[in-house]
Amino acid sequence: MTKAEVILAISRKTGLEKEDIRIIIDGLVSVVQDSVVADQRVHFSGFGSFFRKKRAKKIGRNISTNTAIVVEEHYIPAFKPSKFFMAKIKASS
Known part of the structure; x- marks a missing residue:
């Protein structure tokens, strides 16, 4: 499953706009990466x-x-x- 497919699936499940979900997923990935790099x-x-x-x-x-x-x-x-x-x-x- 690609990122675009995940965004589409979440959009269908929640009724939220795809662009809003993309921003949230990008933010989540960024926070996880930064935290793991900081040994958290x-x-x-x-x-x-x-x-x-x-x-x-x-x-x-x-x-x-x-x-x-x-x-x-x-x-x-x-x-x-x-x-x-x-x-x-x-x-x-």
Whole structure:
């Protein structure tokens, strides 16, 4: 589902204008990104949490030159679904 499809689905469900929903979604994404960058966990009850995850330093391999490279310690964005959300996904299969 694309962002445009999400906006359309929310618009149909709520009766709100698509442009208003676009502004809200853009704001939500911006707040989540800024919070995760600032190492703050963003939790939505019944959905899950967005957070920053640390990746340890490791040795990688450049397959085109067959040489070892060092991949420094770094952070990545992560999402952990709630137990309710996981149960809903499992029940749908």
